[in-house]
Amino acid sequence: MIVRAPATSANLGPGFDSAAVALDLWNELEVTDGNDGVVVEVEVEGEGAGELPADETNLAVRAFALAGDPAGKRFRFVNRIPLERGLGSSAAAIALGLAAAAPARGAEELLAAGRTLEGHADNLAAALVGGVTLTWDGRIARIADALPLSAVAVVPRERTSTEASRRSLPSTVAHADAAATAARAALLAAGATAGDAALFAAGLDDRLHEPYRPSPVLEQVRDDPPRGARGATLSGSGPTVIVWADEVEVCAAALAERFPAADVLVLGVAGRGAL
Numbered sequence: 001m002i003v004r005a006p007a008t009s010a011n012l013g014p015g016f017d018s019a020a021v022a023l024d025l026w027n028e029l030e031v032t033d034g035n036d037g038v039v040v041e042v043e044v045e046g047e048g049a050g051e052l053p054a055d056e057t058n059l060a061v062r063a064f065a066l067a068g069d070p071a072g073k074r075f076r077f078v079n080r081i082p083l084e085r086g087l088g089s090s091a092a093a094i095a096l097g098l099a100a101a102a103p104a105r106g107a108e109e110l111l112a113a114g115r116t117l118e119g120h121a122d123n124l125a126a127a128l129v130g131g132v133t134l135t136w137d138g139r140i141a142r143i144a145d146a147l148p149l150s151a152v153a154v155v156p157r158e159r160t161s162t163e164a165s166r167r168s169l170p171s172t173v174a175h176a177d178a179a180a181t182a183a184r185a186a187l188l189a190a191g192a193t194a195g196d197a198a199l200f201a202a203g204l205d206d207r208l209h210e211p212y213r214p215s216p217v218l219e220q221v222r223d224d225p226p227r228g229a230r231g232a233t234l235s236g237s238g239p240t241v242i243v244w245a246d247e248v249e250v251c252a253a254a255l256a257e258r259f260p261a262a263d264v265l266v267l268g269v270a271g272r273g274a275l
Helices: 059-065 089-101 107-114 121-129 162-167 175-194 197-202 216-223 248-258
Strands: 002-012 015-033 040-046 073-079 132-136 139-144 150-155 229-234 241-245 263-267
Touching: 002 089, 002 121, 002 229, 015 089, 015 121, 015 150, 015 175, 015 263, 059 073, 059 089, 089 107, 089 121, 107 121, 107 139, 121 132, 121 139, 139 175, 150 248, 175 197, 197 229, 216 229, 216 241, 241 248, 248 263
Parallel strands: 040 073
Antiparallel strands: 002 015, 015 073, 015 132, 132 139, 150 241, 150 263, 229 241
16 A cells, blocks of 8 residues: 655635645655564654654554554655645645545545544645645535645745644734635635636735744745745745745745745645545
8 A cells, every 4th residue: 555645735824724735745655564573663764764753653653543453564654745844744644644544435534533633624634635625614625726826835944833833823813803814715715716816816815823923934025025926825834935926936046045044845736635
């Protein structure tokens, strides 16, 4: 059994805890029969090698155990999604485990199981089904296969703890901020489904989470947009920033020059997920 799961950018603009996009950067898992007498074997290559657990406590193995029995199995991972950078590495791990254990089950059934390990359904939904997704009340809607603007990811070297970042969010926001974000969310969804770059770009503003998660990269890009950029969003809880562009190569080159300590990746929308 070989499965692949994509990176994701969740909290997409004003779509806090609800909108996400799967990106064309993949982790892989091969599951085979293991050696006799060994309960679980785990091998990790690439991102997280020597750092992620190499036993049954590995997140993907725990996800596998939600739908199947990992005993006597060998799990070999090839990871390309950076850890703790806001690109959904944890969601991808869970999606890999679930898809390997129960590929015939429906996405919403696996989403419900996976949420016991991943509290952020928007990330996991996109990793499971690919494309652009909305998630609410345990439901998943894939609203688009692609987006009208291209994603250029600026990936800083430092990491961000999702839980620590989430603790920085206020328990309430002003009514005006909530109303403005609702309007932008509607624009974002309309632009995504219609393939309208102007609508999508108009919907990228957020007042629910981005103002409370300091990001020097996001601030610089918004204050002085590079050529070809139509807007920018914080990916997940950061620190990665997605710059949405219509002149991709020019924009990516400018960002690489401006942020030499970061990785700059041009990422298409992943047309499929782990399932």
